[in-house]
Amino acid sequence: MTTTTTPPAPAVAGAPPRPSARRLRLVIGSTRHRLLVLGSWLVVALLVLAATGLEPYRLGQLSGAVVIATAIVGLNVVTGYTGLLSVGHSALLGVGAYTTGVLVVQLNLLPLITVPAAVLTGALVGAFVGLPSIRIRGLYLAMVTLALAVAFPEVLRALPEVTGGNSGLSIPLRFLAPPAWTGLTLADRPLWTFLLCLSALLVSMLLVWCVLRSRLGRDMRAVRDHEAAAESFGVHVARTKILAFTISGGITGLAGAMLAMYVGALSPAGSFTILKAIELLSGLVLGGVATQLGPLVGAAVVVYLPVLLADVVQGQGSGVLFGALLIVIVFVMPEGVVGRLNKLWRQRVDVVPRGMPAPVADPP
Amino acid sequence: MSAGYGAADVVHRISLDVAEGEIAVVLGANGAGKTTTLRAISGVLARSGVVQFDGRPMPTRPEDTVRVGLSMVPQGRGTLTELTVLENLLVGAAVRPRHEADADVEKWCGFFPVLGERREQKAGSLSGGEQQMLAIARALMARPRLVLLDEPSLGLAPIVVQRVFAALADINATDGTSMLIVEQNADLALRLARSAHVLEAGRLVASGAAADFLDDDRVRSAYLGGR
Ligand SMILES: Nc1ncnc2c1ncn2[C@@H]1O[C@H](COP(=O)(O)OP(=O)(O)O)[C@@H](O)[C@H]1O
Ligand SMILES: [Mg+2]
Numbered sequence: 001m002t003t004t005t006t007p008p009a010p011a012v013a014g015a016p017p018r019p020s021a022r023r024l025r026l027v028i029g030s031t032r033h034r035l036l037v038l039g040s041w042l043v044v045a046l047l048v049l050a051a052t053g054l055e056p057y058r059l060g061q062l063s064g065a066v067v068i069a070t071a072i073v074g075l076n077v078v079t080g081y082t083g084l085l086s087v088g089h090s091a092l093l094g095v096g097a098y099t100t101g102v103l104v105v106q107l108n109l110l111p112l113i114t115v116p117a118a119v120l121t122g123a124l125v126g127a128f129v130g131l132p133s134i135r136i137r138g139l140y141l142a143m144v145t146l147a148l149a150v151a152f153p154e155v156l157r158a159l160p161e162v163t164g165g166n167s168g169l170s171i172p173l174r175f176l177a178p179p180a181w182t183g184l185t186l187a188d189r190p191l192w193t194f195l196l197c198l199s200a201l202l203v204s205m206l207l208v209w210c211v212l213r214s215r216l217g218r219d220m221r222a223v224r225d226h227e228a229a230a231e232s233f234g235v236h237v238a239r240t241k242i243l244a245f246t247i248s249g250g251i252t253g254l255a256g257a258m259l260a261m262y263v264g265a266l267s268p269a270g271s272f273t274i275l276k277a278i279e280l281l282s283g284l285v286l287g288g289v290a291t292q293l294g295p296l297v298g299a300a301v302v303v304y305l306p307v308l309l310a311d312v313v314q315g316q317g318s319g320v321l322f323g324a325l326l327i328v329i330v331f332v333m334p335e336g337v338v339g340r341l342n343k344l345w346r347q348r349v350d351v352v353p354r355g356m357p358a359p360v361a362d363p364p
Numbered sequence: 365m366s367a368g369y370g371a372a373d374v375v376h377r378i379s380l381d382v383a384e385g386e387i388a389v390v391l392g393a394n395g396a397g398k399t400t401t402l403r404a405i406s407g408v409l410a411r412s413g414v415v416q417f418d419g420r421p422m423p424t425r426p427e428d429t430v431r432v433g434l435s436m437v438p439q440g441r442g443t444l445t446e447l448t449v450l451e452n453l454l455v456g457a458a459v460r461p462r463h464e465a466d467a468d469v470e471k472w473c474g475f476f477p478v479l480g481e482r483r484e485q486k487a488g489s490l491s492g493g494e495q496q497m498l499a500i501a502r503a504l505m506a507r508p509r510l511v512l513l514d515e516p517s518l519g520l521a522p523i524v525v526q527r528v529f530a531a532l533a534d535i536n537a538t539d540g541t542s543m544l545i546v547e548q549n550a551d552l553a554l555r556l557a558r559s560a561h562v563l564e565a566g567r568l569v570a571s572g573a574a575a576d577f578l579d580d581d582r583v584r585s586a587y588l589g590g591r
Binding site: 234 | 403406408426427429430431435436438442443444445446447451454455456458459484502503506
């Protein structure tokens with residue numbers, strides 16, 4: 001019972017090796033791995049190139065989907081990776097959109113210049129929403145986000161001098177034209193807007209990618225997995241939640257600024273009610289919670305599926321069919337589309353860092 | 365020290381010492397207040413009274429208690445299920461500089477080879493025993509001077525419990541890490557520990573050398589249900 005060997009001795013016999021069926025081994029940094037990564041980026045570049053050739057109406061629709069995807073990327077930071085349900089992201093989207101809208105309409109600033117301000121206000125309001133997590137947790141925090149979603153349109157209505165009240169704001173077209181240095185004309189506006197929205201999406205995804213690899217990202221996921229345990233390991237739970245809400249708010253504010261430029265007209269009843277928050281949540285769940293590509297798939301589903309269904313079914317029926325289809329998807333793939341694909345991928349492929357020994361049961 | 369939830373105290377004016385390098389055990393039935401005691405010491409729960417560590421007042425927030433050298437193996441192991449084994453270990457080392465953490469990962473993956481083999485796997489895929497090893501290794505990643513262990517034998521097969529306790533004995537002997545273990549599994553815990561305390565309905569009702577508790581059948585049957 002009381003072994004006193006000086007060098008640490010293995011105290012535990014290893015469990016039997018896991019069954020390893022015929023799996024593909026992919027070593028990070030190997031030629032095969034590099035080719036795969038390169039190939040994926042090539043496909044992405046080709047898709048973007050193909051998209052720029054779409055007719056203006058289709059391109060506009062795609063910009064809308066890209067904006068929704070960006071907002072879902074933001075939502076994913078709190079709800080996906082930190083495990084905090086937010087039904088208030090419609091308001092964060094609105095804060096960003098109205099920051100751009102108000103600054104352009106009231107102060108005649110160029111929309112592009114207002115983007116950092118939209119990110120900042122989104123982040124500030126996000127931090128403010130996260131602040132109660134110092135004292136409260138669980139569903140109570142979700143209630144705070146719900147209150148924000150409900151209050152936001154009313155706040156807009158209560159400040160008509162700034163926000164245009166019920167009738168909202170409309171950004172004059174001259175502000176939305178591509179700037180001269182791009183060489184694009186007013187007729188190219190859909191392309192310009194699309195490229196802006198796409199850049200915003202890529203920057204947001206890159207930011208989340210970096211956060212996930214940082215200590216903060218690890219803490220966020222630790223809080224999500226087991227908050228009480230994480231706290232006892234010394235993870236600063238409240239600070240982690242507030243930072244997650246701040247980053248999430250900044251990204252969603254950025255999406256809002258893009259929305260303002262893409263739509264050109266903002267109103268309280270438009271895109272910033274709780275219905276939008278639910279749309280974002282549905283997209284996140286469908287695409288895959290806590291996956292990096294899930295927001296893209298989710299946005300595509302919530303933006304395009306209703307359009308496709310409207311072609312098939314007339315009137316109210318399409319809404320019902322949309323709801324029914326969402327339930328079916330969630331039932332068949334509870335981990336979301338990308339979550340399911342990741343799972344299938346992991347079942348077939350081992351991605352291992354260079355220098356890891358091959359599994360014993362699987363001789364090379 | 366006293367502690368509880370809201371206005372009502374669950375643990376009443378208990379007093380105990382853990383000497384440097386010692387393993388102490390607190391025995392008690394379900395609901396006696398063992399978990400509450402550990403959580404209060406680590407700062408997760410509010411407490412009243414005095415808790416001293418190395419002659420200084422113990423900080424009251426968990427981030428700070430970890431920093432001064434206290435770490436916790438929580439009840440139910442506290443596995444961060446969606447994080448990899450490696451990430452679980454690094455969470456434990458949040459207060460250490462990165463190069464020390466990397467060295468300690470190698471050390472504990474060597475000590476618990478199962479963890480080394482599974483370091484890139486999600487911790488939730490480990491067996492109960494493996495998760496308990498992970499919980500212990502995670503706690504040690506902070507390079508603590510005192511580890512609080514909340515029922516490390518809970519839900520494990522007897523043979524696995526023996527391995528876990530053997531590992532604890534080994535770590536204590538090699539590194540001199542002090543441990544405060546709360547347990548319902550009296551026999552094994554008393555064999556491992558030097559001093560023992562019995563907690564009953566939130567009050568300490570007996571304290572002494574662990575060996576005395578093992579030998580004294582009356583003490584055992586009175587406090588430990590005859591185990
Ligand atoms: N979160 C909580 N809120 C209120 N009471 C609690 C909570 N956790 C435990 N208790 C109560 O405190 C008492 C001691 O619990 P605990 O410390 O978990 O006991 P043990 O770990 O010895 O089984 C029990 O009566 C239990 O009902
Ligand atoms: Mg307990």
